[in-house]
Amino acid sequence: MSRRSKTQLIKPRIREILSRELPPELVDMLPKHWVQIGDVLILPLRPELEPYKNRIAEVYARVIGAKTVLKKGRIGGEFRETNYEVLYGSDTVTVHVENGIKYKLDVAKVMFSPANVKERVRMAKVAKPGELVVDMFAGIGHLSLPMAVHGKARVIAIEKSPYTFQFLVENIELNKVQDRMTAYNIDNRDFPGENIADRVLMGYVVTTHEFIPKALSIAKDEAIIHYHNTIPEKLMPEEPFATFKRIAREHGYETEKLNELIIKRYAPGVWHVVIDVRVFKK
Ligand SMILES: C[S@@+](CC[C@H](N)C(=O)[O-])C[C@H]1O[C@@H](n2cnc3c(N)ncnc32)[C@H](O)[C@@H]1O
Structure with a gap:
């Protein structure tokens, strides 16, 4: 049975159980969508449901089969x-x-955005066997594990948070890519490698532009940088490329925009965007 039709059966069952316990107007406010990561559910809950939140959660867990x-x-x-x-x-x-x-x-501590799935799948396809990828904001390996596993690329993954880093290391082992993926628990600004990467991943938001000079120093004289940032709608479509190009030029690089994709809405009037940029040292 497809996930969609399974969901169609789940919702009436949850409603049926909870309509015996909740006032009718609250039954209509029960979440119609949720996120499932492994066997953990993330439920969006309206404030009106607060007094019943634990019982609601229990019913969703039982019916869906989450722990x-x-x-x-x-x-x-x-x-x-x-x-x-x-x-x-x-x-x-x-x-x-x-x-x-x-x-x-x-799931209670580390972000994993279902909306970024297309980007995780895309990264598996763009990486090429043997090339060196440096992931400056690795998280648990969200974007760079697909590059090592499916793209057969060599990966250096940098993650500053000690807690997230433990999962990154475990994931490298779980996916059996220890031979080509190495993790560093440091601030990427302290990463010593220069002029080494065929590809640099900048999967971060809000202040990613501050890290462009470091990304350029990690990149080879000719390389591709996957630059993410959050952009107010009124600055699009010029941004984020205009800022990237200006900073790269100040550091002696020419740029060519290869691709631009919207990942998701980040806040009202603000979009999470990624651009693929080829950089060349002048
Ligand atoms: C939003 S997560 C993104 C994970 C993944 N790149 C993605 O796009 O799905 C960004 C990660 O970067 C880490 N981070 C933030 N600043 C950093 C820095 N200066 N050096 C290394 N890691 C950093 C955070 O701890 C977090 O785990």
Whole structure:
């Protein structure tokens, strides 16, 4: 049975159980969509449902077959931590399988955005066997594991958060790419490699432009940089390429934009965008 038709059966069952316990107007507010990462659910809950949140979470968990349910909240801070509230169960560590990749993570603490799936799949296709990829914001290997596993690229993955880093190391082993993927638990600004990468991944948001000079120093004289950032709609379509080009020029590089994609809406009027840029040292 497809995931979609399974979901169509799940919703009436949940409604049926909870309509015996909740006032009718609240039954209509039950979440119609949720995110499942491994066997952990993330539920968006309206404030009106707050008094019933634990029971609601229990019913969703039982009907869907999840071990833990979290209440959706904001992702924030330098490490892009989630800090979601646990509503049901206790174990928030899970293994999520996507596109043949095993991602082990703590869903309560580490971000894993379902909306970025297209980018994770795209990265598996753009990487080429043997090329050296440096992932400056590796997380648990969201974007660079697909490059090592499917693209057979060599990867250096840099992750600053010690907690997230533990999962990155485990994921390299789980996906059996220890022979070509190495992880560093440092701030990417302290990474010593220069002029080494065929491809640099900059999977970060809000302040990614501050890291462009470092990305250029890691890149070979000719390389491709996958530059992500969050862009106010009123600055598009010139941004984010205009800023990248200006900073690259100040550091002695010419640029060619190869591709531009919108990943997702980040906030009202703000988009998470990625551009692929070829850089050449002048
Ligand atoms: C939002 S996650 C993105 C993961 C992945 N690149 C993606 O796009 O799906 C960004 C990661 O970068 C890490 N990070 C932030 N600043 C960093 C820095 N200066 N050096 C290394 N890692 C950093 C955070 O801890 C976080 O795990």
